[in-house]
Amino acid sequence: MAHKRFKPGSGGWYRATGLYQMMALSGPAPRQLSLVPPDPWPGDAHHGQDLLNNRFRFAGQGFSGEMPPWLEPTASAPWLAEMHGFDWLRHLRATGGDAARRQARVLVSHWLDMFGKRWHPVAWAPDVLATRVTAWIGQHDFFLASADDQLRARVFDSLARQVRFLEHTVPGxxxxxxxxxxxxxxxxxxxxxxxxxxxxxxxxxxxxxxxxxxxxxxxxxxxxxxxxxxxxxxxxxxxxxxxxxxxxxxxxxxxxxxxxxxxxxxxxxxxxxxxxxxxxxxxxxxxxxxxxxxxxxxxxxxxxxxxHIGFERITAGRTCILMDTGLPPAPGLDEHAHAGTLSFEMSIGRERLIVNCGAHPGDQGPWRAALAATAAHSTLTIDDTNSSGVNDDGGLSRRPSNVHVDRQDGDAGTLVDAYHDGYGDRGSLIHFRRLFLAESGEDLRGQDRLAGSASHEFAVRFHLHPSVRVATLEDEAALLLRLPSGALWKFRASGAEIETTDSIYLGQGADPRATTQIVLRGTTQPGETLVKWGLRREGSDIDS
Incomplete structure (x- = not known):
């Protein structure tokens, strides 16, 4: 397969040979489990019903067929990893009944026919293989305990081979x-x-x-x-x-x-x-x-x-704010990293107000390019570029070299000051962000300041949760945001033009939900450029 994660490293080619299979992986196989570990995690009966009907929906993609599409050519790497990992056996278990048990056996048996003694970079990727070992052992009582002797022998022989393979390859x-x-x-x-x-x-x-x-x-x-x-x-x-x-x-x-x-x-x-x-x-x-x-x-x-991982949590009253104030994860650990430095999210009780756009389960190609971008986060962008370079197949190509944060908690509220140099290649621009949440939790005040060269276009974005409704106040430069509970919050800004435009939200599943974003647009001035904004609960007793 062409997917980066399934390309074997040096020497990987010989694992496909019969000689390697006989010498390295063969050996005695147990006939039963020494113990069955507990499995406290819930399954999804609806997902299990899909599997029962040969519909394989993982990582935002779905494929059907009488023959399991183990190597579907249009499948993403995450889909292939889930398909071959068998962690979905718990969903069949949640469906219940003999039909689900039989389907689990059919799928396991078919995998053994295809890959049980034949190395393949997808089926035998060590992390995928380990997930499968865990699933087959953890779901043993569901699908294997009452199986015929032939299938049991084949599964235990394969498990032994797979575990020996891990001994030879991990950590790699x-x-x-x-x-x-x-x-x-x-x-x-x-x-x-x-x-x-x-x-x-x-x-x-x-x-x-x-x-x-x-x-x-x-x-x-x-x-x-x-x-x-x-x-x-x-x-x-x-x-x-x-x-x-x-x-x-x-x-x-x-x-x-x-x-x-x-x-x-x-x-x-x-x-x-x-x-x-x-x-x-x-x-x-x-x-x-x-x-x-x-x-x-x-x-x-x-x-x-x-x-150490670079986040701040500010809570007051019913308000919770989470802010990314650290360097992105290091190279090699950044496969799913986003260019969201200094972005924040805000919720009121059980209702989300300000959000980032989220992520697609497939997390590759156009979806990753769009959702990992700085513009998909509630923060500032310059010249419509990213504060960290986003690779379509995972990881970051560049990142800020300096991110700093200072926090002060006082009787009046909490103040967070942070900055990053992710736009250092754009006229050495530095982005400073200040958030102050009053002790009541009903007044958030923010500043975004840019220090550096002039004539760069900037946009400060506030992505709203799809449940939030927005109204423009005709007699003042402000927006009124209504939460599902009916609570009203007024948004004001100065130092930039306010507009609202379309956005998407992928907080659950693979289907984006339409939503709205507030955007503050402007152009950097010589020296420093300052944008002020605020969110205030309407009907509160806070002074303006």
């Missing part, structure tokens, strides 16, 4: 959340399949090495993404559960990481229970997030600041 080029998910597969394989304990020993050593690097002192994951935060925490809970089921000591690095990551996951939640939309994240499912937090069983209130 894997980094970040993908590596931790792969180590989970090694833990499952080594602990649940007799004779493969070397995989567990290798995984334990790599976990002890990787977790202090990936889970930073503020509890944030190095990919700086709320979605990665949720995924990695879920992986670690699964790993801990497997060790506990096997009555073995949980590696200290795993428990320490869970304890640190849990408050930071809470940090990224808005009042509706969903996640903030930074660096490739969608809202996620509040029920799943609640389940992860409950399974983590780790106390700790959300922090105000996560300085």
């Amino acid at each position: 080029r894997l980094k970040g959340a993908a590596l931790l998910g792969t180590l989970k597969g090694m833990v499952y394989g080594g602990m649940c399949l007799s004779g493969l304990s070397r995989a567990t020993d290798r995984a334990r050593a790599l976990l002890n090495r990787e977790l202090p690097k990936q889970v930073l002192p503020d509890g944030g994951h190095v990919e700086h993404s709320p979605a990665a935060q949720l995924l990695v925490l879920r992986h670690l809970i699964d790993i801990r559960g497997c060790y506990r089921a096997g009555r073995e000591d949980v590696p200290e690095a795993v428990q320490h990481a869970i304890d640190r990551m849990t408050p930071t996951l809470r940090f990224f939640r808005h009042g509706d229970g969903g996640l903030a939309l930074f660096n490739g994240a969608q809202e996620g499912e509040a029920v799943l997030i609640d389940t992860v937090l409950g399974q983590a069983d780790a106390r700790g209130r959300p922090l105000k600041s996560t300085p």
Whole structure:
């Protein structure tokens, strides 16, 4: 396949040969599981019904057919990864009934026919393979416990081969959340399949090495993404559960990481229970997030600041603001990173007001180019360019070299001052942003200041959640924003022309929702250019 993530590294070609298959992967296979790890995660019965009807919908794409489209030529890399990962078995389980069980067996059997003893860069990508090992073991009681002896033997033989493959290839080029998910597969394989304990020993050593690097002192994951935060925490809970089921000591690095990551996951939640939309994240499912937090069983209130991954959380009254105030994730860990430096989101209670545009599940090509762009975030753009270079196939080509933030919490409210030099190639322009949220939570005042050369066009964007309605006030330079609850907020600005225009929101799923954005436009002046704006709850007792 042409997808970057499925291109084998040096030496990968020989893995397809029969000699490698016989020498490296063959060996005795267990006949049953030594233990079945707990699987606390909910499945989606509607998704399971699609699978029952041979409709394969993953990562924003859907394909149908009597024969499973394992290598559909028009499928994206994320779709292929999900298809071959079999994590969707839990959706068939949620559907219930013998038909779902039979369909699971048919799909597993067909995969074994196609790829069980034949290496393929998609089917045998280590992170995809590890997901499949975890799924087949975790869903064993659903689809395999009552299967015929022939299928059971084939599955266990394949599992043993796949776990041995991981022993030979991991860590390889894997980094970040993908590596931790792969180590989970090694833990499952080594602990649940007799004779493969070397995989567990290798995984334990790599976990002890990787977790202090990936889970930073503020509890944030190095990919700086709320979605990665949720995924990695879920992986670690699964790993801990497997060790506990096997009555073995949980590696200290795993428990320490869970304890640190849990408050930071809470940090990224808005009042509706969903996640903030930074660096490739969608809202996620509040029920799943609640389940992860409950399974983590780790106390700790959300922090105000996560300085190592670069975010600020400002709360007052019913208002919550989350702001990206850090450098983008490092090269190699930036596959899903967005050019959203100094963007912010704002929610009132359970209602979102100011948002970023979100992310597409496929996260490649035109969708990535559009949604990872600075203009898809509630921040400032210069000359319609990005503050970090966005690659269509993932990652960033350039990034700010300096991002700074200062926070002051006082009786009157919270003040955050930040700046970045991501537009240094545009006349050495520096973007300064100041946010002040009053202690009541009903008055937000902002400034965007540009220092540098003149004659550059700028736009300060405020993307509104689709549920927000906008009205222009004829007698003053202001807009009235109405939340679904009926609450009204007045938006004012000076130093730029105010306009409203169309936008999109991809906070859930693959279908964009139409919405509106407020845009403040102008041209930089010699020296400094200052734009002031504010959001104030109408009917409050705050002085103007």
